[in-house]
Amino acid sequence: MASPETGSTSMTNPPGQLRIDDPSLQRMPGQAQSTLNQLIGETKTGLMGIRPFLHISPETTICRTIELMYDADASGVLIVQANQVLGIVTERDILQRATEQYERISQQPVADIMTPCPTSLKFSDSVQTAIKQIAQFRHIPVVDQRNQPLGILTPYRAFEFVDALLTEVAES
Template identity: 25%
Template sequence: MMARPGTGRRGGSMAGSTRDLEPDDYGDEAYFDEPHVEPRVFDSSLLRQPASVLSARKPLLFAPSDSVTDAMRAMQAEHRGCVLVTRDGSPAGALAGIFTERDVLFRIVDRGRNPATLPLGEVMTPDPERLRVGQPFAAVLQMMHVGGFRHIPVVDEEDHPLFVVSVRDVVQFLVESFPREVATFAGTQTQREREGA
């Protein structure tokens, strides 16, 4: 809301002493009140939610002998950032590796290698870090932060892959947990950009 000339925030005249003015009253002829957003404390119970709340999609599974080209095509078709590699390419096999979009860039493209001639076993990350089913959301955040991982496999007690948690899943979970706060903050930022702040 724009202040009208001749009125101060306390209802007094602008002709009064400068000692009565607040610091941000100086400089501009008008000011705009920012939308009031109630402060909200992060609900720590979210950190105790199981990692399974983040993803329900079955992982894309391949064997070490499968071609990189087939894995890349599956990633593109399913809009996934990675595939998991089990010893026999089935859900009943133990997790053996992970192949991600970063591997495409740094282990294939950057080195000028032909994906059609490469088996996944040559370019995957073997024996990747993983979480056991039932571990909390906090463990996902910790692993992503400390390890710099964008994709974390989640396995059962026998090391069979169940699903993958991605950075996108984490962001989606937080947006769904705080929809009002995210929308309010985003709207405030957009308004500031329009006003040149």
């Protein structure tokens, strides 16, 4: 946890998370002999690589947020309070809302520049739904039934997942 001045910060990456190279995942496409298309339409978003993800409190300063994103090589960060997603800040938000007046606002809370109530995906949404959303939004929070954050989906993570399925289908 960070100091009170910067708010709480955390990189969530729990042990045992399902990875794209998890052996259990690799069993699916070949043995199911289903088409990749079907799998994309049928599999849960929660199975995609949605972790690790960076999350911070809304009180975190803009300056600290940028440092954390840079250090974590993350292009987006969730703003979380009481285990609920309040908003999201991405490199695009920083470009659009912070860059030109950075010296003046760098110590302000990140909540001032976040995108509130971002479009989210449920854990149980299909990968197909996720892929359609990711064509519109580069960073999509993934939440559980209680809207608690589970991760962030990015295009790269979607590509990794689909590419693994492509490989499996090709080899089956």
